[in-house]
Amino acid sequence: MTTQVAEKSVGERPPARKRNLRKFGQTWGPIAAALPAVLIVGVFLAYPIGYGFWMSLHEVSMFNLSAQDFVGFTNYQELFADPAFRNSLWRTMIFVFGVIIIGMxxxxxxxxxxxxxxxxxxxxxxxxxxxxxSSVAVAMVWRFFVQSDGGFTSFITEAFGQTAISWLADGNLALFVVTMATVWMMAPFSVLLILSGLQTVNADMYEAAQVDGANAFQRFIHVTLPSIRPQIATSLIWLTFQAFNSFGLILALTGGGPGDSTELLAVYMYALGMENLDISGSSAVMIIILVLNAVFSLIYLKLFPTDEPEKS
Amino acid sequence: MKKYGIWLAGIALIVWTVMPLLWALLATSKDTSEVYANNFWPEQFSLQAWGDLFQLDGFWRFAFNSLYVTTVSTVIAVAISIVAAYAFARYAFKWRHILLLFILVPRLVPRVALIVPLYLMFSKVGLIDTYTVIIVLYVASAVPLATWTLIGFIGAIPREIEEASAIDGASLLRRLWTIVLPLTIPGLVTVTIVSFVESWNEFPFALAFLQDTEMRTLPYQLFSLESSLGLIDWPLISAFAIFTMLPILVLYLRFEKSIVSGMTAGAVK
Structure with missing residues (x-):
């Protein structure tokens, strides 16, 4: 009963007899009602983004917050000149693609x-x-899972008479473990999205394809995949977003190590700002992460255009 | 053949999902030293890990912290969101669209990214290491999704019901209380649980803005646990990790249907 009326409720001009609903005040009442939500989001989520962007263009010192010189894009240039940052960016890209491919x-x-x-x-x-x-609990469970003594992986390898692998002692293996743990935690939600897409595919189209002699694989490629495009795009955006912003899981699983092999952008940003107290540099990394998120989302939406009209 | 295929795939899904958790659960029934012996089932069933966990220094304090900040922030977030959602769903007021976007867009920003600017903001007003900071941030994180979801639910209530009672002379507050709230209960359940889960599991903000050991939430303490233990006590860590999951799993399994439908609706938009 609930869903059918949804489209009608907003935006239509009600006829005269319905206007007594509006006594509350045409403009200011609703705005006042929305204000707490708008304010708290504005002050604690939106403002920090602007503040971060501003700091990334200035040289800000943690110890003397009043001394702030405008330096343009110097902070960004310094980042890209720093091998540690480039390494982190590169490994983040590998990680993100890993999460996208395995997760998808x-x-x-x-x-x-x-x-x-x-x-x-x-x-x-x-x-x-x-x-x-919670990401920390996932990290702990996975850390134990891949331990070279006592982990499930070592239980398996020893059952086959092999020596156990120290997954978290090698940089590339550790990155792989972090990828798998992220997929384990985040992909279930995109599984759900894909499932909800599959449930809306028109059964007649399968029948038509079958009549035309398409086998199961062809039906999947030519009927299923095109029908669930919006869900694929949403899943990709979801996985990318979660991968770029993976923080707690990595920090608790590997601490960024061994060496700096799993110090991906979010962890790098945190260490730069909160431990090295390079606020401006850290803010620049934050902006880079936001831009990367936005660019990837736009690419997906371009690759998988949704025909559906936007709902409000 | 096809039938076996689907069952195999189903089993693969179950094993992939459950195995890491099952391995941790099995560890909690093993002795600390037996963990290293590569047994699947415990040779000697022991509940030592759980006893250790409940006697861990400050454990109940951390559990209280988690429960407190999570509950308070969830209640405030849902209250703020329902009021805002009613306005957005029912009134075509000025700037409606802009304000709606303004509430939604920050949801697309990762929370970790905000830590450094937020840290500077809070240290200026001396709020670091207080419940207030954490609660306010959890409310702010929960409001966008909660408002968005509730707009859908309120928008789906036929306007006519409210109008009929308005004509009968019911005030706005009365209509909200007697009509809108009861009809929005499935939506309220969804947003309450989703907000609760997010706050309960949250880690980056707690790590950045809580410094005193006394103030830590469960995920933070779980994170700090192994460094304070010296030799890693896997049964204890596994018990801790599982303990933090339990309240959420109970809520999830109880309200699975409404959570799932609410979440997918929110994501596709």
Missing amino acids: AQSLAFGLTLHYLPNGRFVRALNLVPYFI
């Missing part, structure tokens, strides 16, 4: 699984469990 593969595979699994209600509920666990 998982989303499609498990999305289809949940769609076709008979009596899948329990599995569907189970799928989302990792998403509700």
Whole structure:
């Protein structure tokens, strides 16, 4: 009963007899009601972004906050001249692509699984469990899971008579573990998105394709995938966003190590600002992360245009 | 053949999802030294880890901190959001669109990114290391999604019901209380739980803005635990990690349906 009326409620001019709903005050009443939400978001989420951008263009010292010289893009130039930053950026890119590819593969595979699994209600509920666990708990569980003594991975390797691998002692392996743990935690949500897309695909189209002699794989490529484009785009945006901003999980799983092999951008930004007290540099990294998020989202929306009209 | 395929895929999903958690759960029933022995099942079933956990220095204090900041911030966030959502859903007021975007866009910004500017803001007013900072930040983080979701739910209530009671002379507050709130309960459940989960699990803000050990929340303490233990006590850490998941899992399994539908609706928009 609830959904059918949704479209009508907002934006239409009500006929005269309906106007007594508006007694509350045409403009100021609703604005006053929205104000607490707008204010708290404005002060604590929007303003810091602006403040961060401003600091990235100035030389700000933690110890003398009043001495702030405008330096233009010097902070950005310094970052890109710094091998540590370039290394972090490069490894972040590898990580993000890893999360996207593995995460998308998982989303499609498990999305289809949940769609076709008979009596899948329990599995569907189970799928989302990792998403509700705090990043620190996920990190601890995974750290233990891949321990060279006592971990599940070593249990398996020793069962096959091999020596256990120290996953977190090698830079590239550690990056792989961080990737898998991020996918484990974040992909369940995109599985859910893909599943919700699959449930809206018109069954007639499969039948038509089948009549035309398309096999299961062809039906998937030519019918399923084009029909769930919006969900694929949303999933990609979701995975990218989570990967770029992965912080707690990495900090608790590897601490950025070994060496700096998993010190990805968010961790790098935190260390630069809160430990090295380079506020301006850290703010510049923050802006770079925001720009990267935005650029990736725009690319996806361009690659997977959604025909659906925007809902408000 | 096809039928077995789908079952295999289902089993793969279950194993992939459950295995890391199951491994941690099994560790909590093992002895600290047995963890290193590469047994799957514990040889000697022990609940030592849970006993250690509950006697851990300050454990209940951290649990209280988590529960306190999470509950308070969730209540405030939901209250602010429902009022705002009602205005956005029911009134075509001036700047409605701009304000709506203004509430939504910051949701696209990662919270970690805000730490440094926020730290400077709060240290200027001397609020570092207080519950206030954490609560305010959790409220601010929860409001965008909660408002957005509730707008959908309130918008779906037929206007006519409210009008009928307005004609009968019911005031706005009365209509809100007797009509809008009861009909929005599924939405309220969703946003309350989603906000609760986010605050309960939050880590970067707690790490950055809480300094005194007394103030730590559970995820923060879990993070600090291994460095203070010397030799890593995996059964204890696993028990701690599982303990932090429990309240959320109970809530999730109880309200799974409404959470899932609320979340997917929010994401696609």
